[in-house]
Amino acid sequence: MPRVLIVAEHDGGRLNVSTARCVSCARALNEAELTIAVCAADPGAVAAQAAQLAGVTRVLAVANPANTHALAAVLAPQIVALAGPYTHVLGPSTTFGKDLMARVAGLLGAPQVSDIMGIESPSRFRRPIYAGNAILTVEAEAGVKVVGTVRMASFEAAGGGGSAPIEKVALSVELPAHTRFISVSAAKTDRPDLLTAARVVSGGRALGSAEGFKILYSLADKLGAAVGASRAAVDAGYAPNEMQVGQTGKIIAPELYVAVGISGAIQHLTGIKDARTIVAINKDGEAPIFEVADFGLVGDLFQIIPELEKLV
Amino acid sequence: MKRILVGIKRVVDFNVRIRVRPDGSGVVTDGVKMSVNPFDEIALEEALRIKERGGAAEVIVATVGPADTQQQLRSALAMGADRALHVQADGVIEPLVAARALLKLVEREQPFLVILGKQAIDDDNGQTGQVLAALWNRPQATYASRLEILGDTTARVTREVDAGLETLEVDLPAVITTDLRLNEPRYVKLPDIMKAKKKPLETLTLAALGVEQRQQLKLARFEPPPQRQKGIRVKDAAELVAQLKKKGIL
Numbered sequence: 060m061p062r063v064l065i066v067a068e069h070d071g072g073r074l075n076v077s078t079a080r081c082v083s084c085a086r087a088l089n090e091a092e093l094t095i096a097v098c099a100a101d102p103g104a105v106a107a108q109a110a111q112l113a114g115v116t117r118v119l120a121v122a123n124p125a126n127t128h129a130l131a132a133v134l135a136p137q138i139v140a141l142a143g144p145y146t147h148v149l150g151p152s153t154t155f156g157k158d159l160m161a162r163v164a165g166l167l168g169a170p171q172v173s174d175i176m177g178i179e180s181p182s183r184f185r186r187p188i189y190a191g192n193a194i195l196t197v198e199a200e201a202g203v204k205v206v207g208t209v210r211m212a213s214f215e216a217a218g219g220g221g222s223a224p225i226e227k228v229a230l231s232v233e234l235p236a237h238t239r240f241i242s243v244s245a246a247k248t249d250r251p252d253l254l255t256a257a258r259v260v261s262g263g264r265a266l267g268s269a270e271g272f273k274i275l276y277s278l279a280d281k282l283g284a285a286v287g288a289s290r291a292a293v294d295a296g297y298a299p300n301e302m303q304v305g306q307t308g309k310i311i312a313p314e315l316y317v318a319v320g321i322s323g324a325i326q327h328l329t330g331i332k333d334a335r336t337i338v339a340i341n342k343d344g345e346a347p348i349f350e351v352a353d354f355g356l357v358g359d360l361f362q363i364i365p366e367l368e369k370l371v
Numbered sequence: 372m373k374r375i376l377v378g379i380k381r382v383v384d385f386n387v388r389i390r391v392r393p394d395g396s397g398v399v400t401d402g403v404k405m406s407v408n409p410f411d412e413i414a415l416e417e418a419l420r421i422k423e424r425g426g427a428a429e430v431i432v433a434t435v436g437p438a439d440t441q442q443q444l445r446s447a448l449a450m451g452a453d454r455a456l457h458v459q460a461d462g463v464i465e466p467l468v469a470a471r472a473l474l475k476l477v478e479r480e481q482p483f484l485v486i487l488g489k490q491a492i493d494d495d496n497g498q499t500g501q502v503l504a505a506l507w508n509r510p511q512a513t514y515a516s517r518l519e520i521l522g523d524t525t526a527r528v529t530r531e532v533d534a535g536l537e538t539l540e541v542d543l544p545a546v547i548t549t550d551l552r553l554n555e556p557r558y559v560k561l562p563d564i565m566k567a568k569k570k571p572l573e574t575l576t577l578a579a580l581g582v583e584q585r586q587q588l589k590l591a592r593f594e595p596p597p598q599r600q601k602g603i604r605v606k607d608a609a610e611l612v613a614q615l616k617k618k619g620i621l
Contacts, residue, residue, distance in 0.1 A: 130539070131501065131511060131513075132504070132510055132511060135505060153533050154513075154514060154530075154531070154532040154533045155532070155533070157497055157513070158501065158511070158513045158514070159501075161466070161497065161498035161500075161501035161502055161505075162501040162502070162504060162505045162511065163505075164466075164467070164498065164501075164502060164505075165467070165470060165498075165501060165502035165503070165504070165505025165506055166505045168467065169587075170465065170467065170587035170588045171466070171496070171498055172588065173495065173496045173497055173498065174495065183591065187495065187596070188493065188494050188495050189383070189389040189398060189492070189493060189495070190389075190492065190495065191596055192388075192389035192595075192596060193389055193391050193398050193593050193594065193595060193596065194593070194594045194595070194596055195494075195590060195592070195593055196590075196591040196592040196593075196594075197588040197589065197590060197591060198588065198589040198591045199587060199588055199589075200587055200589075203587055235508075235510070237509065237510045237541060237542040237545075238510040238511075238512075238539060238540075238541050238542075239539065239540045239541075240537075240538075240539060241527070241538040241539060241540055242537070242538045243532070243534055243535060243536065243537040243538070244535050244536045244537075244538075245534045245535030245536075246535065254533065290551065293552075294551070294552065299535065299536075300516065300531045300535070300536065300550075300552065301531075301532075301533060301534060301535045301536075306492075306495070307489075307490070307550070307551055309533065314620065315615070315620050315621075326385075332596070332599065335620075336615070336618065336620050337599070337602070338611065338615070349602075349604075350601070351599045352602050353599075353600075353602035353603075354602055354603060354604075354605055354611055354614055354615070355602060355603070355604045355605070356604070356605050356606075356607070356608070356611050357604065358607075363607075363608050366607075366608035366609075367608045367611065367612065370608055370609060370612040371612060371621060
């Protein structure tokens with residue numbers, strides 16, 4: 060019977076919703092046991108949140124000042140020390156999880172299934188390859204411990220209402236000092252998180268400038284939406300990197316995705332193909348984005364977006 | 372000698388439209404254009420720039436793959452790498468096997484920096500750099516968008532993470548994986564292609580390195596992704612809003 064260990068993603072005080080999505084993935088394994096590991100400087104608050112997720116058997120709280128910032132090289136040996144009894148070790152397919160879990164897999168000598176999008180059995184998993192242009196089913200050897208990263212757009216967040224016991228764990232593993240956190244810079248925003256927002260308005264190079272993006276922010280605020288961007292727009296400096304949607308940016312699955320001035324390169328479409336409804340607004344009626352759009356509107360975005368903002 | 376080792380992979384060119392074989396045994400690769408994985412080109416470009424600034428004496432490219440992979444090694448030599456190492460292997464090479472082979476090369480060449488792409492655009496695994504760093508017991512800085520070498524002992528790396536930009540300091544030697552905005556790789560000129568033919572390319576095998584080609588994940592089935600149904604065109608913003616309201620989205 061599968062025994063699953065999930066590595067919690069958090070910012071020191073709040074559990075990231077990515078962990079609740081990993082819980083849903085773990086439950087699709089028909090697990091016999093589901094443990095969440097919280098490694099932090101002071102894991103109390105995050106562990107309490109993790110304990111409330113429905114279906115969790117227990118939470119392991121590992122306190123260590125070295126865990127103040129999430130560094131893969133520091134976290135990996137701690138996860139390995141906890142991983143012994145588990146058949147599956149899962150983390151989110153976010154930059155946090157992708158960075159960390161492969162290091163864990165390396166230390167364990169275990170295979171990693173990246174971007175798990177579906178579970179056929181405890182040893183058979185579905186995952187996208189070639190920027191989502193093919194779906195691959197992989198099968199692990201029987202009895203092999205599997206490390207996995209969970210594709211966020213494929214699993215709903217698990218609900219709350221649980222009350223799993225929290226165990227404090229003291230680990231005696233040597234942690235490296237060769238990697239040091241210096242800083243993180245992120246634009247402060249009151250808008251919803253791009254990865255989990257129900258509505259996303261996204262802009263491409265056709266916006267023309269960072270200034271041009273302002274009409275999108277304005278529409279997004281009216282809709283209660285997050286704002287995303289194509290790679291071309293980020294490369295051009297119109298939007299910061301954390302807004303990039305696509306194969307190498309964020310993979311998202313909002314209820315509504317509005318692509319504005321985005322032509323729709325396959326690398327971008329990979330990031331949005333699980334959106335419930337896609338709207339494309341573009342002056343080029345031949346743009347590939349219209350192939351995947353539920354509603355397409357050909358025209359001048361600088362005229363259409365302000366109109367749209369008045370109507371919603 | 373101060374060396375940088377760059378890992379590259381031969382992949383289906385990013386412009387090729389991927390088709391799954393009807394029998395589900397793989398994707399069509401016969402007669403398809405193959406290239407150096409774009410993220411690995413960025414890795415090589417970064418290594419070359421460090422060398423050109425005087426920060427390294429030699430740039431070595433290495434790959435694990437079938438005989439044909441030598442084409443991509445020659446491309447890398449034409450870009451400016453000094454020599455190439457080809458660990459010849461057929462069939463599926465999992466990240467753990469690739470990383471074990473690279474570790475053997477690292478032990479032999481003693482680079483102060485190993486740079487790889489953050490993922491290959493074929494299998495999208497995104498593991499090899501981190502696995503190598505784990506096996507080597509050295510720092511990793513993934514998704515780099517800026518890399519500064521500070522003297523002989525440390526590097527400062529800016530990483531593209533979900534929250535924004537994170538800066539780490541790592542002791543050398545270290546493993547770096549590249550993101551798109553680290554640099555823009557140079558174009559190769561014809562004389563460089565000619566010169567590359569004379570540069571050293573050494574062929575090795577996994578067996579000679581003492582690495583077992585183990586496959587822990589069987590590739591059971593390939594399928595095309597589900598297609599989205601083609602939608603409708605609307606004439607203006609008002610009709611768009613009406614349609615979205617009708618569907619219960621607004």
